[in-house]
Amino acid sequence: MKRTLTLLFLLIYLASFSQETINFQDTSFKEILAKAKKEKKLVFMDAYASWCGPCKLMEKNIFTLPAVKEYYNANFINARFDMEKGEGRDIALKYGVRSYPSFLFINGDGELVMQNFGYMGEQDFLAIAKEANNPKFANNSSKELFEQGESDPNFLLNMMKLYAQSDYELAKKASERYFKVKNEDELTRDDIGMLLYFLKSTSDPNYQIFKDRKDAITKIMSEDIYKQFDVNIKISKVMENSLDQNTGVINDDYFFKNAIPLVGKTEAEIALNRMKVIYYPNVRNFKEYEKAALAYYKDADNFDTEELLKAAWLFSEHVDTKTSLKKAEEWAEKAVMKSESSENTYILAKIYAKTGNKSNAKMYAEMSKNLAIQNGKDSSAAEQLLQSLK
Incomplete structure (x- = not known):
């Protein structure tokens, strides 16, 4: 009897426990x-x-x-x-x-x-x-409601998120209706992110929103970043057409011929090198990346140390030219001077090793190892580098 009661209580407990969460269906x-x-x-x-x-x-x-x-x-x-x-x-x-x-x-x-x-x-x-x-x-499905003219901002915002990957053109149309409905309402950071995501050309209806709401947008992003986006929008088609699909190489002559009349020579040069430092690592063309990065990061003071550190890392992995590695040294040093971490000290150590500065390479590799151990991170890369420097 006692065992029966115990079993009964256990079953009651398990049954009550099973209701302690959302009732999920266990079926196909x-x-x-x-x-x-x-x-x-x-x-x-x-x-x-x-x-x-x-x-x-x-x-x-x-x-x-x-x-x-x-x-x-x-x-x-x-x-x-x-x-x-x-x-x-x-x-x-x-x-x-x-x-x-x-x-x-x-x-x-x-x-x-x-x-x-x-x-x-x-x-x-x-x-x-x-x-x-x-x-x-x-x-009604979301698409049917949209076609019927649904203009609730929350609905339109969800449409943008819902179809951004699967049906970009539909999501883009939803964004255009959304920003038309928003009119003079305050723009949030997420709003601006959505506006820029669906803005590909000066012929897009949202480009006028981008221009008209400049004051609101530059409260959230700097004037310089706003200007960069404006330049990229103006020459987005030129960028797209300047890429040779057969060779995977960007045609500089075509780009400058078509971009300079739109944004001027200086902005065209900056935009082209920015495009290259994003594109070439993705297609593993590190020879072209090396040239573009040296031009783009020429004045390192104008860039965030994290961006410079990423470039330094790519140089440490894929570049062997001593003069180029010296520039990467400067980029990594800026990051380390701002704040030492196991990651940035390792990158600097690796670059020192490639430029032949063995003593500095050992010092920063040791520092990277110690920082990694102190913070519970993997120190094996720094340890391997130290072994190679013996």
Whole structure:
């Protein structure tokens, strides 16, 4: 009798524990969609990865909250899939899930209605649910609502995020309506990021917003950065057309011929070298990158030390010209002088080793090793460098 009671209490405990979080369906995605369609509800999907820390914190801290459980269980068919296992892989591909956690709200026809990302607190997590649970989504997809002229700013902002990767042109149209609706409203940092993301040409409707709202934009970004964006927008097509698709090399003559009339010689030269220092490392053309970086970072005082350190790292890995490495030395030294870390002291040590300054190389490699150990980081790279310098 005692064992029976113990077992009964255990079962009751386990049953109550199982309700201590959102009620996620343990079935296939196809069956989940069918249930959502039958009950005329949206699917809420927690798209996670097993190694993702914020995913685990959401599961532990937020999914278990009474208000969260109550709202999600009452209003959605809830599902969880590991995006790197089984059926989750196909779901990730279908909906373009690239960051974790991602929260997907999907109608019974499998159309993505709304999407959000990252760890969030109780109120934000409830807010996205209430936004997704708007009755207008019950019988219409986001695309249909957009075509019908929906102009709610939150809806349009979600459209931009939702389709930025899968349907850029639709997202771009949503951005144009969004900024038209915003009119004279205050622009946030996120607004400006969206404006610039969808702004590719001076012929785009949003370019006029960019020009008209300059005062508001330069409250968030500097005049210099604003000017850089303006130059890039004006010559974006020239940049695109100056890249030879067959050779992967940028045609300087074509670029200057077409860019100088738009922005002047000085801005054209800066823009071209900026383009090269971004493009050439991605295609592993380090010979062209070396030339472009030396020109672009000629006056190192005009650049952030983190940007200079990245260039120094690329030189330490892929450049052997002594005079070029001397410039990289200066860039790395600026970063180290600002604040010593195991990473920047290692890069400086590596450059010293390549330029033949063995004593400085040993000193900074030792410093990198000690800083790494002090901060619980991997010191093996510095140790290997020290071994090579013996």
